[in-house]
Amino acid sequence: MRIPFSLSFLLLVSISLFAQDSSKLELWYKQPAANWNEALPVGNGRLGAMVFGNPVRERIQLNEESLWAGSPVEANADAAAHLPQLRKLLLDDSIQQAMDLAEKTLRSKPMRIRSYQSLGDLFIDYFPTSDARPKLENYVRKLDLETGIASSSYTIEGVRYHSEVFASAPANCIVIRIRTEQPNALHARVSLSREQDAMVVPDGEKGLLLQGQILDLPDEDAGPDGLHMKFAAKLTAMHSGGSVQAVNNSLYVKGVSELVLYLTAATNYNLQLLDMDPAINPTQRCDEILKALPASFEGIKAAHVEDHASFFNRVALKIGSSAARLTPTDERIKKVKAGGEDIDLAVLQFQYGRYLLMGSSRKPGVLPANLQGIWCKDMNAPWNSDFHTNINIQMNYWPVESANLSEAFLPLSDFVDLLRKPGRVTASKTFGSRGWTVNHLTNPFGRTAIADGVSWGTYPIAGSWLSLHLWEHFLFTRDTAYLRENAWPVMKESAEFMQGFLIKDKQGYWVTAPSTSPENAFKLPNGKVFGLTYGATMDIQITRALFEACRTASSILKTDKKFARALAAIEKELPPVRVSKRYGIVQEWIHDYEESEPGHRHMSQLFGLYPANQINRQHPELFAAARRTIERRLEYAKGGTGSYTGWSKSWIINFYARLFDGDKAWSNLQDMQRYLTLPNLFDDHPPFQIDGNFGLTAGMAEMLLQSHTDTLQLLPALPAAWPNGSVKGLKARGNLIVDMEWKNGRLVELRLQAGAAYTGVVEVAGKTKKLKLKKGEQLQWRP
Template structure:
């Protein structure tokens, strides 16, 4: 009999070095590994609930959630492009477009000018909304708008006997690998799961030390129609089709085994007597991001090519490739917030004791890095962008269609990309934006009779850029302007002028044309968004402040881009004239930043959306140093709205308070994000927190809260939006000592910071371009001149 001590040692070896299967890794050259404590989520029992307990894996194209069951492993998986709805789903589907809707726009405006707000809203809600169509063939809640779809579930039965001991289920962020280890009787079992982005596969490895080997049974279940199923050359293929749009897809996996005998019986793959098995899994659909048909990919050929590329490769080889790829991104940034490690507690217990008051800065650093792990796992060059749940969806009718919500959520998902040193992970969003221009131009023309392109609140994989099918939530033509801020920020951080010329500027300019046509002169000679709705809050308006702030930001960025590229002088001058006439942020009667042109804010309203603070974050129009009165008004508005909210709302408030340089208030909001949530269902007001698997709860699960919190922590430690590198601008008192390495700043800088006793100790700056850089800490500014590739270090004494 093998001793428990031996097994425990094996567990630590597996988690630290990936054990006998993978072998200990060497430190990648030029990368700083985090040794303060393990970066892992771990639990002492299998998951029972998908949303709250299962753990996420991904290879960019696919998202999988594993449960860690002992006698039967459950791996639920989704592929990014499996979408219901769209072309072919209904004979009336036309991307939500209501032809000639703009003819009603003058009537709505006339009613608003006459002060008939209710009548204006009724007409807008009747004539300016997008269209969807419901039918039995489109069973999702949103009819032919559709929804992202789960693809299916893999179940792997493991034949075993004896009492279970020493169970552990874990997700190691440093390695990008999931493990399950336990003992049944005298036999030790271990599993390792990971996604390999370069090869487009998921890998699930099972092994045991049973002398006679172990029997396995693998079966696939899918909620969709099966067209065909076959098994040959140890490869299983399952082809299916969605109802309504008839989108076809295929998922397949190859089984590798050591000593086992493989067979196929009644839809299941059987392995008898295998000391180990490896399942190499992939999937694809016929979807192609090409308006207006959205078809064309040879999904079977793609799967065949994918499996051909892994022919002859072992799980060890696939893991080494994954490790090199994943760690080249993940280990760019390390974060140490001091304090004692509490990793000895299972993560669910650790989260609970933390929220009850036990200091655990290691858990806070883990949450920051978890956001980066999720982004690396779900958004890589060549993939589709993350949706509301990243790439993890187990439903055919998921909340809010598991879509691309453009009035805060989609943008928040990508807030960490640049500052957290994951610029490559930003690229899928830009590729997707390019695919939205053509349908967005149609929507702008038909609904508003303008040039340019727009995106509204809800956007699917099929070019639905029209307003939503009910107001106020459905009206948000500013979605494209907000998206375009991401294209500018990518340039600001990378200083890539080729990208600016060929990608960012064309997208920005085309989006700006809409606002140059849509903004309307008011009685004061200012340009206003007319009509407009503040996102999901309040009624119809003659000028929602968020619209004005986004339009100003977009035009300002277009002007800067045109100047850098030395192009479009005429357009540049027109854009300046429009920008300078836009209704500016205004301070209302109780000292608040007004949400609308009209001074009608209610100080007792605690709505989750605080959209009129866009100019504070992520915008650049309001800052503590340059516009202190507006910053103070933003603070008044934030205090009025309160510190409750949904998950993403709490995350946004973290960055608001960081920009206001109140680190303790930002920290209070961040800690609220980590509140343990055990309830299921929806909460649209104050239910935000995180589940036991640390996925953020709206509730239900939405990945935006995870990503917004990661961005918020970075904003507390480093800011660069005001043209200087602001070091530790909002450091909370609880983070008395710590360090961060590898954060990025606008202007093309990489920044390492160390602090002690709440005071800066050292800052190290690497420049990827030549020029002057101003560094700010406290009341002191220092200007440095860099050569490209040069690193400079400043000690605390230089800021005294």
Template sequence: MKYLVFVSFLFAHSICFAQTNTALKLWYNTPSGSTWENALPIGNGRLGAMVYGNVSNEIIQLNEHTLWSGSPNRNDNPLALDSLAEMRKLIFDGKQKEAERLANKVIISKKSHGQMFLPAGELHLHFDGHDNYTDYYRELDIEKAITKTSYSVNGINYTREVLASFPDRVIVMHLSSSKPNSLSFTAFYKTLLPNAQRTTIAGNQLTIAGTSNDHEGVKGMLRYKGISEIKTIGGSTSATDTSISVKNATAVTIYISIATSFNNYNDVSGNENERAASYLNKAVAKSFQQIRPLHIAAYQKYFNRVKIDLGVTNATAHPTNERLKNFASVNDPQFVALYYQFGRYLLISSSQPGGQPATLQGIWNNKLRPPWDSKYTININTEMNYWPAEKTNLSELHEPLLQMVKELSVTGVQTAKDMYGARGWMAHHNTDIWRATGAVDGAFWGAWANGGGWLSLHLWEHYLYNGNKTFLATAYPVLKGAALFYVDFLVEHPTKKWLLMNPDMSPENAPRAHQGSSLDAGTTMTNQIVFDVFSSTIRAAEILQKDKAFVDTLKKMRDRLAPMHIGQHGQLQEWLDDIDDPNDKHRHISHLYGLFPSNQISAYRTAQLHNAAKITLLHRGDISTGWSMGWKVNWWAKMLDGDHAFQLIKNQLTPVGTNEGGGGTYNNLFDAHAPFQIDGNFGCTSGITEMLMQSADGAIHLLPALPTVWQNAGSITGLRARGGFEIISMEWKNGRVVKAVIKSAIGGNLRVRTPNELKAASGVAFKNAIGENSNHLYVVETIKEPVVSEKATLAPVVLSKTFLYDIATKPGQIVTMVLK
């Protein structure tokens, strides 16, 4: 009787709490039904699950981070090398379409075009007699990383909680009821994998096992094993060959363990059976009540670092899907805060140290043939996944990507040599768990050769945030290898004499002047990436005091790179030729890489280029695919235009299908390309951070792009800036910073740009900043003056007044600044 009273109290309390404290919850009053994009995601970096919250037929869709099709393989096309000279001549002669046809033969892989991230299966729970239910409620609590479903049938309250335990590496589901001995259901696996075998063991374990799929001529050699163990309080269990039935239990806990034989990208000899059993046995020894707080503590170690308050209105009283539907027409600032933290939640859940990087869909996929294979598209999408990592205080979660880049720097050596006759390493626009670096999907997309260069810069960014020279020493060979590829691959323009890439392309876009071909020489984005790779390698070598001769070579070659161009419409040119179409609405605006995530274009240093980038943004328009709108939030933040950045947030936070010809957001707040791509979630979280704090342009800039709707009052805590600085807290009122508390982890000059005057609250010496920042982690590279079309009309540069301060700090010092 005591148990009954306790459970009833918990159920009533949970409903009340959920209805009144929804700040960090996605919640709904209807089940997901059969729609995967309505289900709620959980994950621990190794296992992912989508919890449907259905009443009679619950579905837990499962993923494991190393379960991919195929096996170790390479996909280079060695025919490229002998055709490079011919291809380069065709492009320089303006015959891009002919060059593209040749590239399809000699550059694009004749083997695998990349392997697929696979779904592990679904755990189904069928409940007889639960069709007529009341008081339905389900939620994802992103403060605790736990889903909950609750409802009533015939006066009995039922509750389910599901979590993906970080310390225990398993998924755990706990079912309870307000009346003893009233839980009855049948559990079984379903799977799309053709080589899967499903069995039961010992009457309380469901298993699924098999070998991964063959794909595009690559044999599936990865073995996997999943085990679900059911523990009951009260009642009984019975089993068939493939299912387990629970009768009249009071509470049930289901432990789900999945493992594969994957050791690394070149070794699949691990023991999946031992791994799955080991994770399971350690977890089963604990009750749900023991696992739950340990899971929450491990998760909150990351999540609780950042808190954001943009204000609250009564819109929070509505379910998440209704808030999404209404967001464009109501004042709901807390919905932006929820979406912001949801992005951080997704990164914590899909990218953990020692695991695989977040794919195009994070760690969640329910399709045997997912869109774009749910792999790594490295001409924007994978990089965007990790934009929030450093700045939103999740630096450790950058590690899976950084490790992948290090592995690509090994596999990419052969690609650089065999395909392009170059030293160093490179990768094209796509890769997978086997670290393939060949060109895939056709020359229009796949001939892009800068995946390695762009990815290598993530290691440099990681260093800029922590200043750890030991890490830099491990990253330097990767940076050097990326730079060395460009040293060997760049060629001289026949008339301009600049050094540039050929063949090259601006990702996935083709101007009409090129007969619909994407191929060209020396596109703006590539020139910007090469500049950054050379610059970061130079600085890393100088910090580590090595490779002086190589540094001299890089400096000389960097001086010969093509400058950026401002075209006849006042736009930043995408190509060397002035052929941009003001009516081009293409989702890729790759040449604005120099604005963000790079920092070559600045409102304070390169005003003409900054205005040209703005014109390009206006030409391209706002509505686009989900990830593109996410990138645009960052760009408009770098434009220092908070209201326009907020408009892009409104566009992105629109139900999918509403934006004509564009993306949006699904009911579970997944980003829609459409279909689902997680990069838009991460991109928007990064963009919101950039609206509130930037640190790439020589200083920590507080409130650089605060929109009108947030100006009244707000606060954020825990953001990280370059140089080892942490914004312990920042508060604002009426668009002005009223208090900022900044901690210096490693010391050095702290330069702060603010929209209003501040003073020291703790006796720290402030001085007005002049000249270059003396902090070596804030060095800003000087770029060439742009080439400006004679037809261009350049708008005047108008900037709001700001205040720039320097504060000398020591390691561990905390600086407090308040309104003057």
């Protein structure tokens, strides 16, 4: 049946009956989403949905975290035997010859991976009963961050409709409820569809079953073709009044007062295998989930809200007035893009980042958040929506501890642990070392080989960087059992890789070779541009951070003392971080090369400033050079708006926070709002890439609280634009919960709660106070 009218015929009128509440953390709009970048996300870590709120043909685009094209493939280049020759050429600065050899010996087969994919779409076609051009009145569409519920309400032909969508973690499904205030007024067709590799059939009288198997087409450079991942989705309906009948790929809804749809999905992916598992029946898994549902919608909703709030409500942030929340979110963005200032929009973005991290990285999910979190509309996504390990997946988890969502880190922790097995093959076969590593990307099948090109994809330091995140989790939680059982094995084996991979250069320093500074390139005096080198600054900073972490962990656990001493000896002979004589910036490569792209989005040589702590005010020359590095990048970046990708701009917010420059941090956050924020507040790379959302949240937390040194720093980068505010529930290293209130730019109240025994120093406005707290002890201080 064709729908006899479209949204373009509807008359939209202003909201007059349903006022907003400025105390609520909501994204809200006066019209349905016109496209995917206006739709609103819900997620439970495993299942995701983008809700459009269309009163004519509602679209709910669906995702399941493990639905990926491709299959496991051992793609590593058998390069270890050629490594001595390659290293000699690099250390001799024979870059062209080194690159020629690398292209012959380091190329993996296949060089690329296949993409994360959309599960499909749920459509709800609403049938009008009379006028082909009905009037739409009092429309409002919302995403309530505190409840995790996307909703829409509107009136057509005098009938008031209400829709709610949420992804329940306790129920392990997506729940949709549609009700009308007039009895028996709902008439609709509910259908499931997927553009490829699937079919939909009735499942009983009131259900639908989508079943499929990904067919990978021949592509020599992306891995084996053929039938791979199996998947299924099941939809079942409950209703009051009227009737619901499954026919073909649809449910026909007639004369219903309330319709509740439960949808779940599964694949035959097995995380422990990093592979598909023939013993898993996706359809059976869907059956098991739906059969376990409680009988009552209200019970399912209450359990969802309670579970969601138990994470989300840990942190509360208020800066200035929240009166702007009475204006629709898209209109607020337009005002900011026109040059206005909206401080409370930043508060909404901060909490939105926390919301998205909860929605894409938590139980019942098992995989970490990818380049789009969990929300992806494509079959072939930008950058395959992969796990990009040269900054992006790391940035996804920058706010996880400080924003008090430690549990959301565990999917990444578990995944990194499992990468050790394929990573050992890469370490040995490609780099001739023991231990484990991964290069610049991975996928659910444990890809650790070089990918996407030799100069672009050779990044064996990625395993060490990922290992440092496990160490950070310990620093924030002080969970010694986690350190011993989870973090230490990963960290130690990563350090063992670095021990075997490092080589002495002609100056007697331990360096990495081959090495790249992610995605960037340098220019030789002859004008030729290369990316391959040895001892890139970021490599050395990551190595130093890993070795320091391993030595501290060894001391805490009272284990592997000999190993720790060996790391300390190497650490003393790592190259120093240098300041470029050309421009006074932090030098990116082992030599003071000319930059081929001075405005490049990556600022890898500043890893030591953030997220590490090696560039700080105790080293004033480097500290000043770091500032100049950022300024130079911004001078050359596209469009005169500073860095031109969302995630890069959010990294700059964190940099300026570490430089104690709150005004510059706020200015760059405003740049994100003006140039790099989509109508649904998704970060615009472009296109959408979720790391910028997470980087922004991390940056705002860093502006308010820093704990990366021995001193707890309160309001270290408070901009003048934020004179009054409060925050509750931020987390500092040492398992310390921090609440603060400030007025006229001065801290007026501090409350600390120790989740573990804590000894340290707190600094605010240049004044310090010694702290010693027992586990569970609270401290209130009015400076």
